[in-house]
Structure formats: structure tokens, C-alpha cells
Amino acid sequence: MVGRPRGAVVLTEEERAELLLWTRSRTCSQARALRARIVLACEGEPTNTAVAKRLGVSRDMVGKWRARFLAERIDGLDEQPRPGRPPAADDDTLAHVLVRTLTPPPPGATRGWSTRSMAAETGLSQSTVSRIWRTHRAQPGARVTAGPRRAWSLPDHAEEVVGLFIAPPVCVLAVTAPAGRGRSVRASGAATAARLCGQDQDAAHVLAVACAFAALRGKQHMEDSPGLHTFVAQVRSAADAGTSVHLLAYGAEGALQRPETSCRWHHVPSPEAWTEEAHRLLAADARLPREPASPVPRLRNALLTWSTTWTPSATPFTRIAPPRPAYDIPAICGPDNDSNAPDPRTLDHPGPLEAAQITTPDAAPGAPITPDPVVGLLREALLTDVHQPGDRVREAPLALRLGLSRRVVRAGLRALAEEGMLDLLPGGATAIPAVNTKDVLDLYALRASLGALLMRRIAMLGRGNLAPATAALAEVHAAARANDRLRIREVDLRFQDALARIADLPQAAHTFERLTARLRMFVTVLDMDYSQACDTIAAEDTAVHDALCDADGNEAARLWRVKIERCVRYMIAQLSEDDAAPYLWTTLAGRPRLLPGEPRGAAR
Structure with missing residues (x-):
């Protein structure tokens, strides 16, 4: 035997x-x-x-x-007691230290968190803090290096990070890659992680914290996760045509009962391996210049908010990169794609490539963000023209002027109608909105309530997040000093939109910016003159900004309400209605609480 x-x-x-x-x-x-x-x-x-x-x-x-x-x-x-002194930090302490690195550093720290400042913040020793950061590869400001390629590694031609999913212990990073072979990301000029994380080496630190948090809080295995199925479907929709989706996953082997055949899974054996692979993906971009408006702060703030309020029954953290523009001007807006469109080269107006350059990447801080360049072009063209309320928007002159096809212009105008900037007519046509008292009250009622919510949210995030609003406020002061009535009304709205984006509440900010688009049209149609209110506008914006710097959300919301009160009364006064119209707002919404010394007049 x-x-x-x-x-x-x-x-x-x-x-x-x-x-x-x-x-x-x-x-x-x-x-x-x-x-x-x-x-x-x-x-x-x-x-x-x-x-x-x-x-x-x-x-x-x-x-x-x-x-x-x-x-x-x-x-x-079973786990047996280990010799020596027991560890100084349990899982809760480890998670707290890691998540704390996502918050703004203490005052006076010029290079972010250090082991000394984190030790003082948490009551641990510097060596313990350093050990935690090294163990979880989550040291703030550390240089990103490329590790060796492993069997589970993502493809070398991975292009962009388009999604992040965390449901402890599961952590999944979604990456796109060309469907064909032989094309390198560096040769194609694509920037890894540009859509979700930007060209920012801090992205590696944020992803390291995300995976470490999932591992520390993941005390149970998930046999099925509907949230993960939904995430995979959303990522597949966000991916560009002609690309495949690769999923770098930790702890997800048993999280899907039915296979996802539309994506390629890369399962890693440990959180450290997941983090090292994410570092390998981002290492090449660490040498690129940092973007002036990186998406990393929004990703960091969203992860911070979710992790600090996490419970075992919490909804999974899901972050999907925004979709690319629906229209690619050089590809589908040229004369070859519309047989009825004249050749731009034979006309005295810019062609499609030149028209695309109207939207410059050097837009002022707080300028409205539009994912579709065609919609941005049409919006600015309509706001610079002279219109009467109720005028129908003609597609052919706009297409000829911008060098676009009528089909593309028609779709862009419908998108503006969905934003609320234009009125949608039967048959799909669009028109300049007619402004009446009810429309003004409707718009400002939403703007007042939503703005108060955003002010309180911004006050919670800390002064370090106010840089875009501070830059936009500088433009407001410059326009006020020049007494530029056209410029002041534009930069005032840009300042307000900048505040909406800082709040990191995507749905609220999106709604707020749609209200801004309609408000800009109202102001243009009424040709409102703010030359006598430039100093008042600058003072109002400064007061709101100062209250947010002091983290006083209630005061910022009150000052916002005072500003809205003056705006709505001034706009209603421009309408040809009876004398009771300016007081209708006060009857419906009540009066704001004014402090001693604040003016009570109706000036803007």
C-alpha cells in the first residue's frame, strides 16, 4: 500500500x-x-x-x-496571542488616522500632514503614525512609484480611471483600455485617470486610503452585492466607445453570483497589492504638470464624507467619471456631415475647428462648466445677441455663424431648453423665454432655498476649499472698481456658481447651475443695468465669503437670503406690471432678518 x-x-x-x-x-x-x-x-x-x-x-x-x-x-x-507588547492602535484607530489624512492639514502646515502633526492630532507617537502610513501605502505627499507587473495587473495600455466602488471589504477601481491591441497609452497621448482623478499625484493617496478603509472595515464577506452590479453597468455606460473596461478588485471574489462578461476582472490577493497596482497605474502621470482644476479634491471630499459617517448598513461609495461631450466638434460637426450646410471655407466666418476654440481652457474661476462644447457655444452666442421675449431661435443663422451643422445646433438648443434657459415649443422648436412676475418668483424661490442649503454645506468643509470662490470674488471686485455693468452681472453669477460647486453636492450644484443659466437669460432679455449697484454686489459677495471663511453657515445662509431679497425685488421692478408686483415676493417668502445697520432699500 x-x-x-x-x-x-x-x-x-x-x-x-x-x-x-x-x-x-x-x-x-x-x-x-x-x-x-x-x-x-x-x-x-x-x-x-x-x-x-x-x-x-x-x-x-x-x-x-x-x-x-x-x-x-x-x-x-484560531488566532493565537502574539508575544511582545500589544499593538498601540486597533482597527478603529487605524481607520481614523487614514481618514484624517483626507482632511485639510492644521494651520501653518505648508506641505500637508506630517507624522508630527498627525501624532499631535491623534495622540499617537510619530513612529506609530509612520508605521500606519507605510503599512497601508497611504503616506500623504509621498512620491508615486511604479511597481512590478504581476499576474493580476491591469493592462499596460490602460487609459483612464472611470469609477471607484467601495463596500467593505470590496474595493473596485474601473479602468478603460483600447479594445484592440498594440496601442500604448503613452503613445496615444491619453492621460491616465484624467476623468475621475485628474493628473494629480494626490490621487494615489486617496485611492490608498479608500482600499485601506475597505479592508479595515470589511469584517464580513459579501456573497452578492446589487450595488456592485449597478456600478459595473454605470461604468460600462460611462466608458468611451471602442474601449474595454477592466476592474481592479479586492475582496470581490464572492460578491457577484452571476458573472459580468462585459468587463475584465483583475482580482488581487491583498489591500497592499491593490494599492501597489493603483500606484503603478498612476506613476507615469505623477511627472505630468498638475491640473489647475483637478477632480481629486471632489473625490477626496466625497470619500471623507462617506467614510466618517460609515456604518455596516451604509450605502456603498460609488464614484463614476462624468461622460464625455455628446458632440465632438471636429468629428461630427463639419460640413461633410450635413449635405445642406455650406462649406465654411467659402464663408466669412470661423470654421468648426476655430469655433471650438471659443471655449478656452483658461476660463475664469467659477465660469459655468458645460460637458458639451456645442451647448457652451450656443449658450454664449444667445447671451451676446439682442433678443425680445418670445422670439423664436433660428437654427440656420446659428449654424452658419458657428460653422456647425443644423442637426447639431438643433440638439444643442434642446439641451438648453432642458436646462431652462430656453422655452421648448411644440414640434421641437425653441424660443427666448418671456419674463413675468411668476417666472421670477419661481426661479428665485428655488435659488433662495437651494443657496441656503449650499452655504451651510460649504461652511462644513473648511476654509481650504474656498480657493475657486476667492478667485471669482477677486473678479467681482475688479468689475466693481471699473463700474462695468455688463461684467459685474456676469462675474457675480460666476461667483455664485463657484460656491455651488465647492459644496460637493452634485445634484444640488447641477440644479443651481441650471437656475443660473435661466437667470442669465432673464438678465439679458431685460437688459438689466447694475451700474448703480456694483459696490452693493461686491459688498454682498464679500460678506457671504467672509461668513464662509469663518465657518458660520447660518450667517452665510442669512446673508444669501438678504442678497436674494434685493435681487428679486429689483428684477420684478423692471417688469411692466402694477405697483404691487415688487411686494409680492415679500408677501410669499417673508422678509429676511436684517442686522442693525444693514440697508432696507430695494437696490440690487
Whole structure:
């Protein structure tokens, strides 16, 4: 009879059933489930090397738990007390230190968090803080380096990060890559992570914190996650045509009961491996110049808000990159795509490529953000023309003037109608909105309530996030000093939009900017003159900004309400209605609470 190999694992039916139960349990720790998988694999594999390769762990780990099981059976898989002093930081402390690095550094810190400042903040020693950062690869400001390529690595031609999903212990990073072979990301000139993380080396730190938080808080295995299915579908929709989606995943092996065949999965064995692979993806971009308006602060703030309020029943953290513009001007807006459009080269107006340059990347801080360049072009063209309320917008002159096809112009005008900037007529035509008292009250009622919400939210985020609003406020002061009535009304709205974006409430900011678009049209149609109110506008914006700098959300909301009161009364006064019209707002909305010394007049 042939004897068994030395070190061979033979399981009883009871032991096998219990180990399988550990691997499938929703309450079993990750460490215990991994030990169970190692022992189960050892039954079918005679060597530690084969088991290590199969499970993606080290040979030493396999040898340790094989020997422990052979010596003590099931009881040997329990965690045993380790010699020496107990660790100074538990999982809650580790998570707190990591999440704290996402917050603004203390006053006076010019280079972000240091081990000294974090130790003073948390009450730990500098060596403990340094050890936590090194262990989880989450040291703020550390240089991103490219690690070696592994079996689970993302493709070398990965182009952009388009999604992040966290539902402890699951952490998934979605990346796009060309569907074909042989094209390198560096050769194509694409910038990795540009849509979700930007060309910003801080993105590596944010992703490291995200994965470490998922691992520390993930005390149970998820057998199925509807949120993950939804995330994969959203990422697939956000990906560009002609690209494939690759998912860098930790802890997601048992999170999907039905396979996702539309994406390529790259499962990593540990949070450290996930973070190193994310660093490898972003390492080349660390040498690129930092973008002036990187998406990283929004990603960081969203992750900070979610992680500080996380509970085991919390909704998964999902971040999807915004879609690309619906219209690519050089590709589909040229004369070859519309047989009825004249050749721009034969006309005395800019062609499509020149028209695309009207939207410059050097737009002023707080300028309205439009994902579709065609919509931006049409909006600015309509705001610079002279219109009467109710005038129908003619597609042909706009197409001829901007060098676009009528089909593209028609779709862009409908998008502006959906924003509320234009009125949509039967048959799909659009018209300049007619302004009456009800429209003004409707618009400002929403703007007053939504603005107060945004002010309180901004006050919670800290002074360090106000840089875009501060830059926009400088433009307001410059226009006020020049007494430029056209410029002041534009930069005032840009300042307000800048505040809306700072709040990092995407739906609220999107609604607020749509209201801004309609308000800009109202101001243009009424040709409102603010030459006598430039100083008042600058003073109002400064007061709101100062209250936010002091983190006084209630005062900022009150000052916002005072500003809206003056704006709506002034706009209603421009309408040809009876004398009671300017007082209708006060009747419906009440009067704002004024402090002693504040003017009570109706000046803008």
C-alpha cells in the first residue's frame, strides 16, 4: 500500500463541512476564511508552492497554516496571542488616522500632514503614525512609484480611471483600455485617470486610503452585492466607445453570483497589492504638470464624507467619471456631415475647428462648466445677441455663424431648453423665454432655498476649499472698481456658481447651475443695468465669503437670503406690471432678518 506524502492534509467530513462554512459565511473574518481556503486547497495540492500559486499568497503562509492544522486540526486555525507588547492602535484607530489624512492639514502646515502633526492630532507617537502610513501605502505627499507587473495587473495600455466602488471589504477601481491591441497609452497621448482623478499625484493617496478603509472595515464577506452590479453597468455606460473596461478588485471574489462578461476582472490577493497596482497605474502621470482644476479634491471630499459617517448598513461609495461631450466638434460637426450646410471655407466666418476654440481652457474661476462644447457655444452666442421675449431661435443663422451643422445646433438648443434657459415649443422648436412676475418668483424661490442649503454645506468643509470662490470674488471686485455693468452681472453669477460647486453636492450644484443659466437669460432679455449697484454686489459677495471663511453657515445662509431679497425685488421692478408686483415676493417668502445697520432699500 502506498503511504501518504509527508505533510499531506486529509480532512474528515465534519472538518470539511466546517471549513466550507467559514469560506461562505457572511460573518466570518477575512483572515479566518483565508486560512480555511488554504487548508481546503492543501487537501488537493501536495506542495505549498502549488497552493500559494492557486490562492495568490506566499509559500510561507501556506506552510504555516498547513503545519498548524496538522498539529492542532481546526483549533489550530484560531488566532493565537502574539508575544511582545500589544499593538498601540486597533482597527478603529487605524481607520481614523487614514481618514484624517483626507482632511485639510492644521494651520501653518505648508506641505500637508506630517507624522508630527498627525501624532499631535491623534495622540499617537510619530513612529506609530509612520508605521500606519507605510503599512497601508497611504503616506500623504509621498512620491508615486511604479511597481512590478504581476499576474493580476491591469493592462499596460490602460487609459483612464472611470469609477471607484467601495463596500467593505470590496474595493473596485474601473479602468478603460483600447479594445484592440498594440496601442500604448503613452503613445496615444491619453492621460491616465484624467476623468475621475485628474493628473494629480494626490490621487494615489486617496485611492490608498479608500482600499485601506475597505479592508479595515470589511469584517464580513459579501456573497452578492446589487450595488456592485449597478456600478459595473454605470461604468460600462460611462466608458468611451471602442474601449474595454477592466476592474481592479479586492475582496470581490464572492460578491457577484452571476458573472459580468462585459468587463475584465483583475482580482488581487491583498489591500497592499491593490494599492501597489493603483500606484503603478498612476506613476507615469505623477511627472505630468498638475491640473489647475483637478477632480481629486471632489473625490477626496466625497470619500471623507462617506467614510466618517460609515456604518455596516451604509450605502456603498460609488464614484463614476462624468461622460464625455455628446458632440465632438471636429468629428461630427463639419460640413461633410450635413449635405445642406455650406462649406465654411467659402464663408466669412470661423470654421468648426476655430469655433471650438471659443471655449478656452483658461476660463475664469467659477465660469459655468458645460460637458458639451456645442451647448457652451450656443449658450454664449444667445447671451451676446439682442433678443425680445418670445422670439423664436433660428437654427440656420446659428449654424452658419458657428460653422456647425443644423442637426447639431438643433440638439444643442434642446439641451438648453432642458436646462431652462430656453422655452421648448411644440414640434421641437425653441424660443427666448418671456419674463413675468411668476417666472421670477419661481426661479428665485428655488435659488433662495437651494443657496441656503449650499452655504451651510460649504461652511462644513473648511476654509481650504474656498480657493475657486476667492478667485471669482477677486473678479467681482475688479468689475466693481471699473463700474462695468455688463461684467459685474456676469462675474457675480460666476461667483455664485463657484460656491455651488465647492459644496460637493452634485445634484444640488447641477440644479443651481441650471437656475443660473435661466437667470442669465432673464438678465439679458431685460437688459438689466447694475451700474448703480456694483459696490452693493461686491459688498454682498464679500460678506457671504467672509461668513464662509469663518465657518458660520447660518450667517452665510442669512446673508444669501438678504442678497436674494434685493435681487428679486429689483428684477420684478423692471417688469411692466402694477405697483404691487415688487411686494409680492415679500408677501410669499417673508422678509429676511436684517442686522442693525444693514440697508432696507430695494437696490440690487
